[in-house]
Amino acid sequence: MSRLKPCVDALYEGVGRVADNIPGLPTCEVLLLRLLLLNGEALLRDIEDKLKPVDMNESDLRTLMMLYSSADGTSTPSELCTLAEQKPTNMTRITTMLVKRGLISRSHATHDRRQVVLTITAEGRRFVRKLLPPMFPDLKDRFACFSDSERKTFERLLKKLALHIDPVPPTP
Amino acid sequence: MSRLKPCVDALYEGVGRVADNIPGLPTCEVLLLRLLLLNGEALLRDIEDKLKPVDMNESDLRTLMMLYSSADGTSTPSELCTLAEQKPTNMTRITTMLVKRGLISRSHATHDRRQVVLTITAEGRRFVRKLLPPMFPDLKDRFACFSDSERKTFERLLKKLALHIDPVPPTP
DNA sequence: GGCCGATATTTCGCTGATGAAGTAATAGGC
DNA sequence: GCCTATTACTTCATCAGCGAAATATCGGCC
Numbered sequence: 565m566s567r568l569k570p571c572v573d574a575l576y577e578g579v580g581r582v583a584d585n586i587p588g589l590p591t592c593e594v595l596l597l598r599l600l601l602l603n604g605e606a607l608l609r610d611i612e613d614k615l616k617p618v619d620m621n622e623s624d625l626r627t628l629m630m631l632y633s634s635a636d637g638t639s640t641p642s643e644l645c646t647l648a649e650q651k652p653t654n655m656t657r658i659t660t661m662l663v664k665r666g667l668i669s670r671s672h673a674t675h676d677r678r679q680v681v682l683t684i685t686a687e688g689r690r691f692v693r694k695l696l697p698p699m700f701p702d703l704k705d706r707f708a709c710f711s712d713s714e715r716k717t718f719e720r721l722l723k724k725l726a727l728h729i730d731p732v733p734p735t736p
Numbered sequence: 737m738s739r740l741k742p743c744v745d746a747l748y749e750g751v752g753r754v755a756d757n758i759p760g761l762p763t764c765e766v767l768l769l770r771l772l773l774l775n776g777e778a779l780l781r782d783i784e785d786k787l788k789p790v791d792m793n794e795s796d797l798r799t800l801m802m803l804y805s806s807a808d809g810t811s812t813p814s815e816l817c818t819l820a821e822q823k824p825t826n827m828t829r830i831t832t833m834l835v836k837r838g839l840i841s842r843s844h845a846t847h848d849r850r851q852v853v854l855t856i857t858a859e860g861r862r863f864v865r866k867l868l869p870p871m872f873p874d875l876k877d878r879f880a881c882f883s884d885s886e887r888k889t890f891e892r893l894l895k896k897l898a899l900h901i902d903p904v905p906p907t908p
Numbered sequence: 909g910g911c912c913g914a915t916a917t918t919t920c921g922c923t924g925a926t927g928a929a930g931t932a933a934t935a936g937g938c
Numbered sequence: 939g940c941c942t943a944t945t946a947c948t949t950c951a952t953c954a955g956c957g958a959a960a961t962a963t964c965g966g967c968c
Contacts, residue, residue: 567818568902572895574819578805586865590872592887593879597779599894604776605821606901607769621924633750642946646739647746649777654925656948678933678946696758703765709900710893715764718893721886722771723744728881729778730740793954814916826955828918850916850963 571602607706614699623650625695627658628667631684632692638683640673667691743774779878786871795822797867799830800839803856804864810855812845839863 575598583589611622626648631639639647641655650658659682662668667688673679707715747770755761783794798820803811811819813827822830831854834840839860845851879887 567821568898571819571821572898574802574805578802581807582801582805586868588869588872590876592891593875596879596887596891596894597875599891599898600772601776601780602821603894603898603901604773606898608773610901623924629754630746630750633746633754635753640946647743649739649743649774651926652947653927653949657924676934676946680947693758697760700760700762703769704762706901707765707768707897709896714893715768717889718897719764719768719771721882721890721893722768722775724881725879725890726740726744726771726775726778729775729782729878795954812916813918823956824917825919825957829954832918848916848964852917 568602568606572599575599575602610702610706611699614702618695623648623654624658624661627655628662628684628688628692631668631682632689637689638681640679640681642679644682662688740774740778744771747771747774782874782878783871786874790867795820795826796830796833799827800834800856800860800864803840803854804861809861810853812851812853814851816854834860 575595579589579591579594579598583591608622611625615621615625627644627650630644630647631637641652641659644650644659645652645655648655659668659670659680663670667685669683669685671681671683673681710718747767751761751763751766751770755763780794783797787793787797799816799822802816802819803809813824813831816822816831817824817827820827831840831842831852835842839857841855841857843853843855845853882890
């Protein structure tokens with residue numbers, strides 16, 4: 565069941581028609597935007613499908629991974645919010661759930677008692693080390709259409725874009 | 737307020753640390769995946785911010801644009817679902833809202849009375865023609881970090897990826 | 909021509925994420 | 939040493955989107 569090809573086709577046709585209709589349409593940029601979002605959604609769906617069996621979604625895993633991959637297995641909700649691109653509200657829910665599952669622990673910072681310190685537990689580390697490896701083959705497959713140099717180029721462009729769109733404030 | 741740079745930095749550091757820890761981690765692929773999602777989320781946020789003033793979200797606009805850009809300004813819920821990557825449930829809600837706002841109209845197909853035919857109205861077309869142009873400058877800015885050839889390369893890679901990840905079924 | 913499985917869409921109940929308001933603690937001016 | 943603004947997090951109400959079930963229609967088989 566091919567889902568993306570019709571989207572891509574309709575996208576190119578549609579943009580062509582709209583361009584005839586609305587002057588000044590930045591055709592190439594629209595294509596880049598839509599293709600990027602299309603790929604993002606598809607990849608996200610794949611991940612979430614794989615996480616469903618362990619009752620997790622991508623935000624949950626991302627949060628857990630931020631702790632797993634931090635220098636000392638420790639962080640705070642606000643730091644995780646900026647690094648995992650989440651709102652505080654949601655971070656509360658995620659961490660509460662992870663604490664309940666015993667994957668992380670919550671405690672208070674001594675120097676600033678407003679701050680909550682989150683630490684990944686031994687069980688959390690075990691969980692990650694068991695969960696990730698089975699996902700590797702499929703992940704490689706996703707990008708198997710690229711040559712090594714294409715992968716490098718793609719990475720370079722994605723990184724460049726991320727750092728560029730960063731500080732652009734929205735025009736109100 | 738720079739939000740993405742710390743994410744990118746943490747990503748590269750984090751992946752480095754995890755790679756030391758979990759053998760077989762496809763480092764490059766993980767970076768590609770995370771960077772792609774990061775960019776997608778940031779771009780989506782920008783769009784949704786711009787749409788908030790007109791009480792719309794990106795899915796709503798995408799749906800409306802599929803109709804605007806179709807050959808005859810007409811489609812069906814199921815077709816829109818596949819093209820706009822939406823579930824039927826959500827499409828019902830979106831189209832109901834668009835009908836309420838007078839941007840599209842709903843009617844029944846004569847040859848198959850199960851099907852609903854959605855048509856963009858004159859007001860819907862006006863709405864789109866008024867809404868889009870102010871978004872062009874910012875959209876161009878987003879990709880202004882790329883040279884023409886980089887934009888072409890990026891588009892080629894994105895398209896290639898979309899068509900590749902398409903038919904890969906999830907391994908259960 | 910009536911029954912059965914498939915298809916198109918909607919309804920319903922639930923979950924994940926959000927913005928706004930609330931709580932708690934700190935920091936800085938005076 | 940208090941008062942105010944700021945910061946860190948949580949709670950609450952709400953909403954978009956989803957899966958499963960319901961509804962309506964079609965198409966084919968006998």
